[in-house]
Amino acid sequence: MLVAERHRKIVEIVNKKLSVRVSELSKMFSVTEETIRRDLEKLEKEGRLLRSHGGAVSIERDQQLELSYLEREVTNAKEKKAIAAEAVKLIQPGDQIVLDASSTAWYMAKELPNVPLTVITNSIRVAIELSVKDQIKVMSTGGMLSSKSLSYIGPLAERSLETYHVNKAFLSCKGVHLEGGLSDSNEWQALIKKQMMEIADKTILLVDSSKFGVRTFALINHIEKVDEIITDSNIHPSYKKEFEGKNTKITIVPLL
Known part of the structure; x- marks a missing residue:
C-alpha cells in the first residue's frame, strides 16, 4: 500500500471511530508503531486529525461535541451563576488559584x-474579565487556541x-459519574483539567445538577481526587447520599 493511500485510510478510520490508538493502526496496516506515529504527526500538520496520548482523535468529533462558549454561557445559566457565587466564598485574599x-x-x-489574588487560567474570557481588577494578578497558560471555547x-x-502550585483549583466538566469519574467531551480539555488538579492543594468541582450520572468521551480524573463539589438544588437525593458516603463534601446551592 502506498503511503498516501495509508494516510487516506487512517483519516477515514479516525473519523469513523472518533478516536483510535497507535497500536490498533499498527496492526491494521502491518507497519511498526513508529511508522504510525510519523503518519499521525504528518496528518496533524496537514490539519486532517489531532494526535492524542497514544493515538489520534477526529477533528470532526471535536467540532461536533465541544459547544461554543456562547452556547455554554446560556445553558443552565441560572444554576451556573448560583454555583459561581457560592464558589467565590471559598476564596481568601492572597490565594493562588x-x-x-x-x-x-x-x-x-x-x-x-x-x-490580592493570583489567578492562572487557560480561558481568554476569564483573563479579560479579570483584567479590569488591578489587584488580581492574572497568568495565562498559552498553548493552542480552541476557537470554540476561546481557551488554550x-x-x-x-x-x-507544571511549573506552578496553587491553593485551589476550580473547574467544571461535562459528566460526573460514580464509577466513570469526571469526564469531558474533548480530550484536550480533559487533559488540561487533570493537570490543573495535579498542581492544586484542593480541587473544587463546579457542576450543575444535569451533569450527574453522565459519562462522556474523555476521562479527567477519578471522583476521589475531588475535595468538594458545589451544585444546585435540583440534584437527585441519591447522588448527594452517594458522595457523602465517599466522604466528598457536597454543597448544594438553592435556586431562587
Missing part, C-alpha cells in the same frame, strides 16, 4: 472581588501548568 475555561469559571471571574489547550498549555 486556577480557573478552567468553563462558563461557570467565567461567571466566577465576574463575581470575584478586586482583592494542548501540550504547551499542560506543560506551562
Whole structure:
C-alpha cells in the first residue's frame, strides 16, 4: 500500500471511530508503531486529525461535541451563576488559584472581588474579565487556541501548568459519574483539567445538577481526587447520599 493511500485510510478510520490508538493502526496496516506515529504527526500538520496520548482523535468529533462558549454561557445559566457565587466564598485574599475555561469559571471571574489574588487560567474570557481588577494578578497558560471555547489547550498549555502550585483549583466538566469519574467531551480539555488538579492543594468541582450520572468521551480524573463539589438544588437525593458516603463534601446551592 502506498503511503498516501495509508494516510487516506487512517483519516477515514479516525473519523469513523472518533478516536483510535497507535497500536490498533499498527496492526491494521502491518507497519511498526513508529511508522504510525510519523503518519499521525504528518496528518496533524496537514490539519486532517489531532494526535492524542497514544493515538489520534477526529477533528470532526471535536467540532461536533465541544459547544461554543456562547452556547455554554446560556445553558443552565441560572444554576451556573448560583454555583459561581457560592464558589467565590471559598476564596481568601492572597490565594493562588486556577480557573478552567468553563462558563461557570467565567461567571466566577465576574463575581470575584478586586482583592490580592493570583489567578492562572487557560480561558481568554476569564483573563479579560479579570483584567479590569488591578489587584488580581492574572497568568495565562498559552498553548493552542480552541476557537470554540476561546481557551488554550494542548501540550504547551499542560506543560506551562507544571511549573506552578496553587491553593485551589476550580473547574467544571461535562459528566460526573460514580464509577466513570469526571469526564469531558474533548480530550484536550480533559487533559488540561487533570493537570490543573495535579498542581492544586484542593480541587473544587463546579457542576450543575444535569451533569450527574453522565459519562462522556474523555476521562479527567477519578471522583476521589475531588475535595468538594458545589451544585444546585435540583440534584437527585441519591447522588448527594452517594458522595457523602465517599466522604466528598457536597454543597448544594438553592435556586431562587
